[in-house]
Amino acid sequence: MAGQLNITPSLEQFQEAATKWRPELLMQPIIGCQDTIQHMTPRPGIRYKENVGAISGNAQFGPYKPSRSSDFNLNVEYRTLETFMGSVHCKFEPNSAASTILGYMAATKGDGQMQAPTALHVLTLIAKGLSESLNDAIWCGVRNASGDTTKDLFDGFDTITIAEIAADKISVANKNYMKLTEEITTANALDIAKEILYSLDPRLRAQELNMYCSQDFADKYNEAMLLTHGGINYYTRFGQDCVEGSNGKLHIIPLFNKADSKFIHVTPKSNMLVGYDQMGDIESVMVKEYEPFILSYIATMFFGVQFESIDYRKLKVIELAA
Numbered sequence: 001m002a003g004q005l006n007i008t009p010s011l012e013q014f015q016e017a018a019t020k021w022r023p024e025l026l027m028q029p030i031i032g033c034q035d036t037i038q039h040m041t042p043r044p045g046i047r048y049k050e051n052v053g054a055i056s057g058n059a060q061f062g063p064y065k066p067s068r069s070s071d072f073n074l075n076v077e078y079r080t081l082e083t084f085m086g087s088v089h090c091k092f093e094p095n096s097a098a099s100t101i102l103g104y105m106a107a108t109k110g111d112g113q114m115q116a117p118t119a120l121h122v123l124t125l126i127a128k129g130l131s132e133s134l135n136d137a138i139w140c141g142v143r144n145a146s147g148d149t150t151k152d153l154f155d156g157f158d159t160i161t162i163a164e165i166a167a168d169k170i171s172v173a174n175k176n177y178m179k180l181t182e183e184i185t186t187a188n189a190l191d192i193a194k195e196i197l198y199s200l201d202p203r204l205r206a207q208e209l210n211m212y213c214s215q216d217f218a219d220k221y222n223e224a225m226l227l228t229h230g231g232i233n234y235y236t237r238f239g240q241d242c243v244e245g246s247n248g249k250l251h252i253i254p255l256f257n258k259a260d261s262k263f264i265h266v267t268p269k270s271n272m273l274v275g276y277d278q279m280g281d282i283e284s285v286m287v288k289e290y291e292p293f294i295l296s297y298i299a300t301m302f303f304g305v306q307f308e309s310i311d312y313r314k315l316k317v318i319e320l321a322a
Contacts, residue, residue, distance in 0.1 A: 009119035032131020046275035218254035
């Protein structure tokens with residue numbers, strides 16, 4: 001029909017946008033995970049494996065003696081941050097995608113500022129949508145090379161924790177583990193939080209720490225604070241950011257993707273490593289047409305997580321009661 005507005009970009013425009021904006025499109029899934037990753041330490045430029053870890057030694061200063069010497073024992077606790085190459089091949093109908101974006105733009109900007117969505121708009125929408133599955137897998141992912149989902153791509157922090165507990169590397173004996181004996185409730189949440197705080201090694205407790213937990217634990221802690229501290233003059237608001245008695249150093253970090261986790265992790269932000277590449281030429285974004293009216297968004301990228309150290313001076317794992 002004469003005068004009809006074609007709001008859908010062409011295949012060539014999609015392909016051009018995928019090439020021109022490749023770094024930005026590859027970064028979109030990472031940006032979409034910021035509600036979790038903002039509390040961790042990103043490590044870009046990791047393709048496959050890189051050794052990380054803590055270095056310590058036993059050398060000491062002593063009173064000045066020209067003749068004194070001692071052997072220096074260098075201890076290096078290596079851990080491997082491994083990123084795995086993942087791929088996505090998702091089909092999309094460009095007319096529907098463009099219409100959806102057009103409706104959103106009209107609702108938020110008004111008809112006077114409305115513009116036809118570009119190919120970049122559509123591809124950004126798809127790329128950002130991939131972040132939801134990455135977010136879900138950060139804790140519970142289990143590496144399965146023959147799998148088809150993001151949870152099969154890499155081992156999440158909880159999965160790594162379970163493996164280290166099984167290997168007795170995270171244990172009571174190593175002072176980086178404790179198991180709660182009772183279920184967390186509003187009545188005991190404050191006491192449990194303090195029990196966790198008091199169990200930390202003094203060198204760990206002296207640092208700025210994050211308590212990675214579920215929203216349910218944070219809610220019960222806040223309710224407990226309200227019930228027990230509501231009449232105290234320094235209790236000025238509902239919703240506490242830090243555990244009582246930690247001198248503002250143990251920050252409560254409730255995460256939606258911790259909802260089904262059986263662990264609380266206490267560690268500095270610097271110890272929670274999130275690896276991805278973004279710097280090489282292996283990762284790619286492209287758009288192809290394999291059937292009429294349907295396009296394919298095809299992309300590859302690297303992703304993985306790891307603790308820098310599981311030493312008790314860097315990490316405490318709390319296993320919840322069954």
